[in-house]
Amino acid sequence: MSMMVKDPDSRIDFEFDWATAYPDGQAIVASDWTIAPTEAGGVTAVGMAHDLTQSTASLAGGVAGHVYRVTNRVTLSDGQIDERSMTIRVEER
Template sequence: MTMLVKDPGTRIDYEFDWGAAYPAGQAIVESDWTVAPDEAGGIAVAATAHDLLCATAALTGGIVGRVYRVTNRVTLSDGQIDERSMSLRVEER
């Protein structure tokens, strides 16, 4: 799992590129983002988007010193479901 650093005052896009993981012809038809822990003042998903191969989420907030797990769960055009996660540590930068 990837560990990244996020400033609590930023709103920034994070993306997973699913294209290289699946055979040609597979496409993302649904994408859902979650953050754990889900807490007041924690990292929040402000917006999401996806195309056929990539899923993106704009993340805001976070409590300094905390580590959050951000997970993207996708459904592919053939019905397969997969997910990837990253860890975000919140620090003033």
């Protein structure tokens, strides 16, 4: 799991590239992003998108000094379901 740093006032895109994990032609057919913990003023996904191999979320907000787990769960064209997570630490930059 990777660690990223985000300013509480920024809105920035984060992406997972699934192509390297599934090189046999599977494609993303559904993608969902979750963030924990859920709290007032916490990090939120304000936009989500995906194509056949990549999934992107625009993340906004967050409380300075707090740490969040951001998880992307995808369903692939062959029915497999997988997920990846990253840790976001929010700090004034």
